[in-house]
Amino acid sequence: MRGLPWPARLYLIVLVVAAGLVIARGGIEPQEWPALVVLALLFLVCESVPTLLNVQNAAVSLSFSAGLAAVILLGAEGAALVGAIALLSVRPGLPLVKRLYNGAQFTLCGYASGWVYAELGGETGVPDDPSHFADLIGPFAAAAATYVLLNVLMMGLLLRLTGDVQTGQLRRWGLAQFFISYLGYATFGLLIAGLWATVHSISAALVLLPLFVARWAFGQYHAQQRAYDATIAALCQAVETKDFYTRGHSERVSKASVMIAREIGMGPERLSAIRYAGMLHDVGKLGVPTKVLQKSGDLTEEEFAAIQLHPMRGLEIVKGIDFLDEAYAGIMHHHEKMDGRGYPMGLAGLEIPEFARVIAVADAFDSMTSDRSYRGARPVPVAIDELRKGSGTQFDPEMVAAFIKAVTREGWQTSKPVPPPEDDVVTKDHDDPTMPIQVVSER
Amino acid sequence: MNPMVAERRSAWQSLDSGQLLLIAAAGMLVVAAIAHTAVVGLADSHVAVGFGALIAVGELARLTMPGNREVAPISTAAAFGYTLLIDVGGIRVDHSALQVVAVMSVGMIAGALPHLAVNRPPRLDAMSRRLLSGAMVAFAYRPVADNLAGMIGSPGDSWWIPLGMMSALVVFAVLIDTGIAALLRAEQVRTSFGVAARDELRNAAPLGTAVGASGILLALGSHSMDMAALLVFAAPLLVSQVAFRKYAQIRSTYLQTVRALSRVTEVGGYVEQGHSLRVSRLAVAVGRELGLAEPELLDLEYAALMHDIGQLSLRDPIPGGATVLTDRDQARRIAELGAEVISKTGVLDRVAEIVRRQCDSPHEGPPLASRVIKAANAYDDLVGGSTDRDRAAAALDRMRLDSGSEYDARAVEAMTRVVDRGFRA
Numbered sequence: 001m002r003g004l005p006w007p008a009r010l011y012l013i014v015l016v017v018a019a020g021l022v023i024a025r026g027g028i029e030p031q032e033w034p035a036l037v038v039l040a041l042l043f044l045v046c047e048s049v050p051t052l053l054n055v056q057n058a059a060v061s062l063s064f065s066a067g068l069a070a071v072i073l074l075g076a077e078g079a080a081l082v083g084a085i086a087l088l089s090v091r092p093g094l095p096l097v098k099r100l101y102n103g104a105q106f107t108l109c110g111y112a113s114g115w116v117y118a119e120l121g122g123e124t125g126v127p128d129d130p131s132h133f134a135d136l137i138g139p140f141a142a143a144a145a146t147y148v149l150l151n152v153l154m155m156g157l158l159l160r161l162t163g164d165v166q167t168g169q170l171r172r173w174g175l176a177q178f179f180i181s182y183l184g185y186a187t188f189g190l191l192i193a194g195l196w197a198t199v200h201s202i203s204a205a206l207v208l209l210p211l212f213v214a215r216w217a218f219g220q221y222h223a224q225q226r227a228y229d230a231t232i233a234a235l236c237q238a239v240e241t242k243d244f245y246t247r248g249h250s251e252r253v254s255k256a257s258v259m260i261a262r263e264i265g266m267g268p269e270r271l272s273a274i275r276y277a278g279m280l281h282d283v284g285k286l287g288v289p290t291k292v293l294q295k296s297g298d299l300t301e302e303e304f305a306a307i308q309l310h311p312m313r314g315l316e317i318v319k320g321i322d323f324l325d326e327a328y329a330g331i332m333h334h335h336e337k338m339d340g341r342g343y344p345m346g347l348a349g350l351e352i353p354e355f356a357r358v359i360a361v362a363d364a365f366d367s368m369t370s371d372r373s374y375r376g377a378r379p380v381p382v383a384i385d386e387l388r389k390g391s392g393t394q395f396d397p398e399m400v401a402a403f404i405k406a407v408t409r410e411g412w413q414t415s416k417p418v419p420p421p422e423d424d425v426v427t428k429d430h431d432d433p434t435m436p437i438q439v440v441s442e443r
Numbered sequence: 444m445n446p447m448v449a450e451r452r453s454a455w456q457s458l459d460s461g462q463l464l465l466i467a468a469a470g471m472l473v474v475a476a477i478a479h480t481a482v483v484g485l486a487d488s489h490v491a492v493g494f495g496a497l498i499a500v501g502e503l504a505r506l507t508m509p510g511n512r513e514v515a516p517i518s519t520a521a522a523f524g525y526t527l528l529i530d531v532g533g534i535r536v537d538h539s540a541l542q543v544v545a546v547m548s549v550g551m552i553a554g555a556l557p558h559l560a561v562n563r564p565p566r567l568d569a570m571s572r573r574l575l576s577g578a579m580v581a582f583a584y585r586p587v588a589d590n591l592a593g594m595i596g597s598p599g600d601s602w603w604i605p606l607g608m609m610s611a612l613v614v615f616a617v618l619i620d621t622g623i624a625a626l627l628r629a630e631q632v633r634t635s636f637g638v639a640a641r642d643e644l645r646n647a648a649p650l651g652t653a654v655g656a657s658g659i660l661l662a663l664g665s666h667s668m669d670m671a672a673l674l675v676f677a678a679p680l681l682v683s684q685v686a687f688r689k690y691a692q693i694r695s696t697y698l699q700t701v702r703a704l705s706r707v708t709e710v711g712g713y714v715e716q717g718h719s720l721r722v723s724r725l726a727v728a729v730g731r732e733l734g735l736a737e738p739e740l741l742d743l744e745y746a747a748l749m750h751d752i753g754q755l756s757l758r759d760p761i762p763g764g765a766t767v768l769t770d771r772d773q774a775r776r777i778a779e780l781g782a783e784v785i786s787k788t789g790v791l792d793r794v795a796e797i798v799r800r801q802c803d804s805p806h807e808g809p810p811l812a813s814r815v816i817k818a819a820n821a822y823d824d825l826v827g828g829s830t831d832r833d834r835a836a837a838a839l840d841r842m843r844l845d846s847g848s849e850y851d852a853r854a855v856e857a858m859t860r861v862v863d864r865g866f867r868a
Contacts, residue, residue: 130532130669137671187678194675195660197667199602206660210683213653217686224693227790228700234787235704238755286711313710320703322696
C-alpha cells in the first residue's frame with residue numbers, strides 16, 4: 001500500500017468501502033447458504049489457479065464462471081458475496097493490497113451484474129422449468145457483459161492510477177480474443193446454473209472437469225511454445241558460433257523486425273511469423289565457406305556469388321517448416337534493395353515482399369550498432385542517420401520511418417561490446433550497408 | 444498416370460488388414476442402422492437433428508493430435524450426449540441404439556463432406572473407431588435408459604445412479620477405443636501391444652476425460668435446459684478444442700523445425716547430405732524395435748537429428764564429415780559441444796544428455812538412446828544413402844564384430860532386424 005501513489009490509494013479505499021456497503025445489505029436467505037458455500041468454493045478454486053488464456057494483466061480468471069452462476073442461482077447479493085471470497089485466495093505471494101482490491105472488485109462486479117440481470121427480468125433461483133430456460137439467456141448475456149466491462153474498466157483505472165500501463169497493451173486483436181474467451185467462460189456459468197436443477201451441487205464439479213482439461217491443454221501448449229522458442233534461439237546461436245562478431249544478431253534482428261511489424265499494424269499471426277523469419281534469416285550463411293566470410297580485401301566474383309547465395313540456402317533449410325509463406329519470402333529476399341541492386345533476384349520497390357523489406361531494415365541496423373572486427377559499434381543515432389540516408393534506395397521509407405518511431409519510443413538495447421578474440425581475423429559483414437562488399441572481376 | 448490417382452490408390456493400399464476389418468465392420472453397422480431407422484422412422488426427430496448437426500460440426504472441426512492421431516472431440520462429445528440422453532426438457536426421449544448409430548453416422552458423413560471437397564479425405568479407420576466405440580455404449584445403455592428417467596430432476600432423489608452408470612459406460616467406451624487404436628498402431632509401427640496401449644492411453648486420457656465429461660453434461664443438461672443445452676455446450680467444447688488444436692500445432696511445428704534446422708550441418712558441409720534425417724529415422728525404427736515408448740522415442744528422434752550440431756563450433760568442416768573415422772577425443776569434444784548447444788534451450792535436458800554420451804562405449808553405461816544413435820550413426824557413415832543390400836550387410840557385419848566393445852549388442856541386433864526387414868531411411 002505504501003508504494004502506491006495517493007490517487008490509487010484513494011481509489012482502493014473507495015472500492016473497499018463500496019464493497020463493504022454492498023455486503024452489509026445482506027439479503028441471503030438461510031436455505032440459500034449451501035449453494036452459496038459451494039459456489040464460493042468453486043470461485044476460490046478457480047481464482048487460485050489463474051488461467052493462462054493469453055490474457056495478461058486482466059485478473060479475471062475462471063472464477064468469472066462461478067460469479068455468473070451465482071447471479072442466476074442467488075441473485076445480486078449472493079454474487080457479491082461469492083466475489084468477496086477472492087480476499088481469501090490461496091495464490092502464493094499475493095499481497096494483502098491485491099487481495100483487498102480483488103475482493104472489492106469482484107464484489108462490485110457481481111452485485112452490478114446481478115442488478116442488471118434482475119432489471120432485465122431474469123429470474124433468480126434454480127432454473128427448474130425447462131420451458132423458461134431460454135428466457136434466461138438474454139438477461140444472462142447482459143449480466144455477463146456488465147461483469148466483464150466493469151472489470152476491465154476498474155482494472156484499467158487502477159493501471160492508469162498506478163502508472164502501470166504498458167503501451168498498446170490491449171490491441172484490437174487481443175481484445176477480440178479476450179471477449180471470445182470470456183464468452184466461453186460466461187457459458188460455463190450458465191451451464192453450472194442450468195445443471196443445478198438436475199444434479200445439484202455436483203454440477204460444479206462436473207463442469208470443472210472439462211474446464212481443467214482445457215486449461216491443462218493450454219498449459220501444455222504454452223510450455224511447448226516456450227520450449228519451441230528456446231530451441232529455435234539455441235539453434236540459431238549455434239549457427240552463429242562460427243562468426244564471433246555476429247553472436248546474438250539473429251535474436252536482435254528478430255526483435256527489431258517485430259518492432260517494425262507492430263508499428264505498421266501487422267496482426268498476431270504475421271507478427272509471430274516475422275519473429276521467426278527474423279530469427280532464421282541468416283541460417284543459410286553456414287553454406288558460405290568460412291574463408292570467404294573471413295577474407296580480408298576484395299572478393300572475387302565467385303566468392304561474392306557464394307555470399308549472394310545464402311538467402312537461398314536459408315530458404316532451402318527452413319522450407320520444411322510449416323510457416324506462413326511470407327516468412328519464406330522474408331528470408332529469401334532480405335538482401336534485396338529498393339533500387340533493384342540487391343540479391344538474389346534483384347527485385348525492386350514493392351516487388352520486394354513486405355517481410356523482406358522489414359527484415360532488411362532490422363538487419364542493417366543491428367549490423368551497424370554491433371562491433372565488427374574492422375570497426376567499433378556505431379551509436380544508435382548514427383545508425384539511424386545511415387538508415388535515413390539509404391531510405392528509398394536501399395530501404396523502404398515506410399519501414400525506416402516505422403522503425404525510427406518505434407526506437408525513439410521504446411529505445412534499443414544494443415549488443416554487448418565484443419572483446420576481440422585472440423586469433424582475430426578480419427571478418428566482413430555482408431549486412432553492413434556502410435561497408436559495401438568490394439568485388440574485383442577476374443579477367 | 445495422374446499423380447492424384449496414384450496417391451489415392453497408395454492410401455488405400457497402406458491400410459492393413461486390421462484397419463480393413465474395422466472399416467468393414469463399421470460400414471456394415473452403418474448400413475444396418477440407417478436401413479432400420481428408415482423403416483421404423485425417426486423418433487423425436489428434432490432432437491435427432493439437433494444432435495446430428497452438432498456431430499457434423501464436430502466432425503468438420505476434427506484435428507490431428509501428435510503421432511498423427513485424428514480426433515474429433517466435439518463430435519464424440521455430442522455422440523456421447525445423444526447416446527446417454529434421458530429426457531429433453533422433462534419430456535422423455537425414446538430412440539433405439541440403432542437410431543443412435545444412424546444419427547452418428549449421418550452426422551459424421553455430413554461433417555466429412557466439406558473436407559472431401561477440398562481433397563482432405565478423413566482417416567477411415569479413425570472414423571470407424573469413433574463410430575464403433577460410440578455404438579457399443581449405445582447398445583449397452585439405450586435399453587435401460589427408460590428405467591433411469593425417474594431418477595433425475597426431482598429433489599432428494601437418486602440422481603447419482605444414472606450419473607454413475609453414465610460415467611462407467613463412458614470410461615468403458617474410452618478404454619475400448621484406446622484398445623482398438625493400440626491394436627492397429629502395434630501392427631502399423633511394429634511395436635508390442637503393451638507399449639502401444641500405454642502410448643495410446645497416455646494420449647487419449649486428457650482428451651477422453653474432457654469429452655466424456657462433456658457428453659455426460661450434455662445429456663444431463665438437456666433435462667433442465669431443453670435444446671438450448673446444445674447451444675450452451677458448444678462454447679466450452681470450443682474452448683477445449685482450441686486448446687488442443689494449438690497444442691497439436693505447436694508440437695508438429697516443433698518437430699518440423701528441429702528436422703529442418705538439423706540440416707544446417709549439411710548445408711555447412713559438415714556432414715553428408717541427408718545424414719541427420721537418415722540417422723534419425725533409423726534410430727527411431729531401432730528404438731521402436733527395442734520397445735521404447737513414445738516420449739522416449741521423441742527424445743531419441745530429437746537427439747538423433749541434432750547429434751552433429753556440435754560440429755558447427757568447428758571453424759571448418761572435417762573433410763568428408765564422417766564422425767566415425769575421426770579420432771575419439773575429437774568426436775567426444777563434438778558431442779560435448781553439441782550437448783552444450785542443446786542444453787541452452789533449457790528444456791531439452793534429456794536430449795542433451797543423449798547427445799553428450801553418443802560416443803560412449805557400452806561399458807561406460809550410456810543411456811539406451813545414446814547407444815542406438817551411436818550404432819545408427821556408424822551404420823549411416825558406412826552405408827550412406829546407398830540402397831545396396833551387400834553394402835548394408837557388410838556394414839552390419841563389421842559393426843557386429845565390434846558389438847559389445849564399441850557398439851551395444853542389443854542395438855546392433857535390433858538394427859539388423861530392422862534393416863533385414865527392408866528398412867529404407
